[in-house]
Amino acid sequence: PPTVPPPPGPSARGSLSLHRAYLRSPLGLLRLGQLVLGAAFWVTVAAHKYEGAAHFALFAAVLVWLLTLALFGLSLLGRWELVPWLGSRWLLTNLVHDLALGVGLYAAATGIMGHKAKQRSFCNLPGYSQHCLYSAYLSASICGGITACLYLFSGLYCLSRRCQDQRDII
Numbered sequence: 001p002p003t004v005p006p007p008p009g010p011s012a013r014g015s016l017s018l019h020r021a022y023l024r025s026p027l028g029l030l031r032l033g034q035l036v037l038g039a040a041f042w043v044t045v046a047a048h049k050y051e052g053a054a055h056f057a058l059f060a061a062v063l064v065w066l067l068t069l070a071l072f073g074l075s076l077l078g079r080w081e082l083v084p085w086l087g088s089r090w091l092l093t094n095l096v097h098d099l100a101l102g103v104g105l106y107a108a109a110t111g112i113m114g115h116k117a118k119q120r121s122f123c124n125l126p127g128y129s130q131h132c133l134y135s136a137y138l139s140a141s142i143c144g145g146i147t148a149c150l151y152l153f154s155g156l157y158c159l160s161r162r163c164q165d166q167r168d169i170i
Helices: 020-024 026-046 056-076 087-118 134-163
Strands: none
Touching: 020 026, 020 056, 026 056, 026 087, 026 134, 056 087, 056 134, 087 134
8 A cells, every 4th residue: 555644744943043144233243242341340340349239230230241141142043033022022122121221220330330449449559458449340340331332332223223114133
């Protein structure tokens, strides 16, 4: 007797591949900068003794960094459709993330670390023998300020695309 071919199986999802156009786009390059400088910020704070409001600065930096890593990964793989409700509004999601979370939380964290650096500026004097956190707090403040600017630039990029009635991030 003739053999009957098996019924077709469920369609397989497309294979994962890098969305190279995103990686070369202004938003992709800004995201890489945000991830590098954001990591420099929170590693600098976490590697040194911190207290008080620096806990919030560290929390804010790590939260925004993790969300940025998720946005970057989904955008790089072209899989933002998998995110319920937000996937269909990916440009708006990136815009809100950059301007509200990125700029807002990094500006607050930068202000906190700048204030802490100012409080410790006395220990930057020659001959001061105690452990000094001034340079760590100042370094974190500088990294945070540059990172906040990168979030502002990427937010403005997304806003300009939105104003031009474009729906894609590239």
